[in-house]
Amino acid sequence: MTHNPLALQIQTLPDNPGVYQYYDKDEKLLYVGKAKNLKKRVSSYFNKVHDNARTNVMVRKIVTIKHIVVLSESDALLLENNMIKNLQPRFNVMLKDDKTYPWICIKKEAFPRIFSTRKMIRDGSEYFGPYTSFKTIYTILDMIKELYPLRTCNYDLTDSNIESGKFKVCLEYHIGNCKGPCEGYESRENYEKHVDMIREILKGNFGTSLKDFKKQMQEYASEMQFEKAQYIKNKMEVLENYQSRSIVANPKLTNVDVFSIVSDEGAAYVNYMQIAHGSVIRSHTLELKKKLDETDEELLELGIVEIMERFELRPKEVIVPFAVDLGEKIKVTVPQLGDKKQILELSVRNAKYYRMEQLKQIQIVDPDRHTNRIMAQMQKDLRLPEEPRHIECFDNSNIQGTNPVSACVVFKDGKASKKDYRHFNIKTVDGPNDFASMEEVVHRRYRRLLDENQPLPQLIIIDGGKGQLSAALKSLELLGLRGKISILGIAKRLEELFYPDDPVPLYLDKKSETLKIIQQLRNEAHRFGITHHRDKRSKGALKTSMESIPGVGEKTMTELIKHFKSVKRLKLASEPEIAAIVGNSRAQKIIAFYQSEKAGS
Known part of the structure; x- marks a missing residue:
């Protein structure tokens, strides 16, 4: 029995959110797309003729499908955006470098400003996001403005400039949107305290803010101002659904390479993730067949060297699950928590999914090999x-x-x-x-x-x-x-x-x-x-009924059980229901017997 390699790849795709990549026979990238469900989305390309001739041409060229599994639709959207810009596939709409998703920036300056931006400047400022929902970013900035009034001007608010009276408060101060730090009306300490609160909100820790909103909503409701109460409620819902940080686009991760490994009795799977400018731009999993009883440490080192040669990598830092020897020039990081740990977990997740897909394919194509592997694994595990x-x-x-x-x-x-x-x-x-x-x-x-x-x-x-x-x-x-x-x-x-x-x-x-x-x-x-x-209990009850009901024989009872499915349901049946099967005379005897039995118990 022969199997279509492409159909096999589609059949074993996971039902998870992620990004898929189509390659032609020369391993050239044709297309990158995002999906809420990888299997359903990719399958949809191959089960119909498309109205768009360009799409039909692309589908005919596809030989290999690769994918990266992520945690959410939002991450899939960001990853797709990053990969299209970096890899520029032939059939994708080209994205300009400056057209990227916005971040929220806490500017590194005296009395920091907080604003949305599409450009990331590495000057020590903090960036949160990126955000795929503009509704979320506007809600957060509006909420910050209401809860913690901050300046919007770009004055250089050094202590000497403030003391010399160089600046005057503007309209924002007079309408209550700013507390006037430019004239010294607000202390640096108080302003920084507000910035700390905002930083917690942007990290996703907004319990205090939600409490304030709830109080505000209840006050509006008690004053019969239901429209205002609904407005506050909508903001709370956006906040509760807000995800503070994306793994696939994270400014705290600069140019690093991530490697992870999962293994079983017969093979090891080494996943590689390339992070450039804070974003995942590539994922590749390498399968290594075991010859002897090699350790994961040996196999990971071997896999890293192979991948470095294949992609011509010269990394300054690699993130790995355990210590490996890659020479003195490469910094090896084994993260315990934080952003680096999260990206390592994403790499492990992709290695596991790749392994599962390979095993499913073996199960379909070579069931004997699949059985042999399972048996060897059970022997070892038990x-x-x-x-x-x-x-x-x-x-x-x-x-x-x-x-x-x-x-x-x-x-x-x-x-x-x-x-x-x-x-x-x-x-x-x-x-x-x-x-x-x-x-x-x-x-x-x-x-x-x-x-x-x-x-x-x-x-x-x-x-x-x-x-x-x-x-x-x-x-x-x-x-x-x-x-x-x-x-x-x-x-x-x-x-x-x-x-x-x-x-x-x-x-x-x-x-x-x-x-x-x-x-x-x-x-x-x-x-x-x-x-x-259950069968034995039913037979026992049936036998008891057959032997006990005067004037009702085995044939009658068998017919009734066939209709009512059990003695229990027969006992609950009405006289007309039983009479419809065996006639009035026997129905009366059966009802009388079960009633007397009930009275006796």
């Missing part, structure tokens, strides 16, 4: 002596005192083998005793497999934790199988796996494929056991 090609999971946690049953489900090569599932009706245990029941069913299951010379599993999973694991072990010991089959128990919290003679549980990564397969086994065992338990 510390098993061999690959768990045949796993059996037991569950009797659904027993509640009546009709005790237990379920055994079987997975082969990581997939359910339903023909091998087995139910067990508990025979030797009186009352609800989970431990004794587990001991019985494990003994019966493997006694039979041994007697019939059937293959034994490499792994047994017991749903129920330490107590039930001990019960199962007793049976394996009696059969001489302890130590020949690996066995582990799952506690109620799925992350805890217990091994015989080991008081410390094993915790698996919540996103690991091994844990996902164990979850599937446990859920399937629970479902299979519950279904049998």
Whole structure:
């Protein structure tokens, strides 16, 4: 079976916001676009003929699709903007360098001004943003103006200039928009205090401001000024939805290169992100096939060198998840928190998504290779002596005192083998005793497999934790199988796996494929056991009804159960409903029987 490489790439794209890039057969960039959902957006290019002839030409040229996953639509918009300017793809509308998204600037000067700007001047001033919503930027600046009146003039307000009386207050002072620092009417200390408050708002810490707005809104509402109250409410909503900082465009990150790594049994994936002028402009993930048991440190160093050569990089600083040796000329930063840590996390996220896509493609194109990789990973994660090609999971946690049953489900090569599932009706245990029941069913299951010379599993999973694991072990010991089959128990919290003679549980990564397969086994065992338990209860109730209702035979009751689905629903049915199926005479007998039964209970 052959697979279209392009269709395969589209099929395995994530449903996340991000930026996609189309390349032709010569690896030339054709187009950069943003998406709220990468998979849906990219798919839309290939499932129709476009009205625009230029778009049709571009689609025919696409050979490779690359993408960068980001956290929000806003980040996708900024990243698209940065990449179009820096990479100038053939089919994109060209953006002028000065047409960029605005920032809010706190100017580095005496009595700092705060204003929006499209140009970033590296003079020590602070920049917040960039902002993709102009509504947000206007709301924030209006709010700042109302809460903390600041100057808008560009006077050089040095102490000597103020003391010499060089400046006079303007109209802004007289209408209450400024407190007149130019004539010394406002102290530098008070002004700086207001700037500090504004800085917190721009960082996203605006609890105090929201409190002030709420108070203001309530005052307007109590005075019946509902339009003004609504105006304040709208501002609060914009603030609450406001994201203070973008990772993909951040003035605190200058020209650095970011490298991260994720790995599994067979390969490592090294992601590279290039930051130029405070913005992400490139992302590339390199796959390295493992030959021996190489460490992540060795593989990351190898990956960085390869990427540096491929893109002809000469970085002064690299951001990495752990220390690597790149020589004396390159500064290696391992961030613990802050902006650099955030951009490293974005790189890790992209490496993980790339790995997931490669694994999905392998699963589609080469299912045997996919299975072999999963089995090798499970063997390593669960510390098993061999690959768990045949796993059996037991569950009797659904027993509640009546009709005790237990379920055994079987997975082969990581997939359910339903023909091998087995139910067990508990025979030797009186009352609800989970431990004794587990001991019985494990003994019966493997006694039979041994007697019939059937293959034994490499792994047994017991749903129920330490107590039930001990019960199962007793049976394996009696059969001489302890130590020949690996066995582990799952506690109620799925992350805890217990091994015989080991008081410390094993915790698996919540996103690991091994844990996902164990979850599937446990859920399937629970479902299979519950279904049998329910069927058995229904059959028991049906049998009781058949034997107890005078003048109503098995055929009649079977017909009624087929219609009403259960004895419980039959009991709730009205006489006319029952009569419509079996006639008035038998309907009266059935109603009379269940009424007397109810009265007796």
